[in-house]
Amino acid sequence: MFLFLSNFFQKKSIDCWAPLPLSACRIQKPYLLERAGIADGTAILIVVPYFTSACRDPQRNLSAYAVSKNYHAFFDELYGELLPILKARFPKNRFACFADHSPIAEVEAAARAGLGVIGDNHLLLTEKYSSYIFLGELITDAILPSMVHGVKGCEHCGACSAACPMKECGTCLSALTQKKGTLDAQEQAWIVKYGSVWGCDLCQESCPHTVRAQKEGTIFTPIPYFWENTLPHLTGAHLDAMSEEEFLSRAYSWRGRETIERNLAILKDYKKGEPTC
Ligand code: SF4
């Protein structure tokens, strides 16, 4: 099974993955494993990098992960192809795939599998791609060869904290741009000040692991899906021209058009201010 997975991931340009005994994972949502009928076995941690040259667009007003098409669709395609093959080849085993809604503490598990260290920004810092990755898991009751590493943290340099524009405010700009409904004057002023239609990457951009990956050019994803149809600078005109299908193919669609329209309207209608907490 290991060899098959190795070949499969290589064909999909996924070069950073590792198995970890399920017993070495912290289980957060046991019902997801119960539903899959898996009590013990192996979690295969899959690192999916997403950074492309479009993320370097100086006009980018979206978080880097939202520049490409929706990563959920990537995982759906990946798992949609992988699961039927695995079930046919290994009929005695059980398999379940996850992205986002995982039964295990995935950042911790990925670090334990040796795929990176845990940053003070709570993200997995990988050697090649820094934190510009999505994590997915294939969980099976099969026992695969694996190594359990000690969980390492980053060097605590403080750059992410220093770069955070909201550290005194007890909130996060990324969460704010995703909040539904009407924003108050202070919240609107923050969006205007930082010019973000969706998300915030400042605690990732400032990290020395990212700076090094940018400088050495390893940060770019080798996965073709994330290079297709990129849109780093979203405008009202783009949004108006998007069909419902196109809109749904974007990561920011999950909060509905109204949330994005509101943020764009705030950026158009408000002048830059210097908000204070
Ligand atoms: S995403 Fe932005 S606002 Fe949120 S913690 Fe990171 S730097 Fe701060």
Ligand code: SF4
């Ligand atoms: S910026 Fe420094 S403290 Fe923050 S995650 Fe990166 S290495 Fe750790």
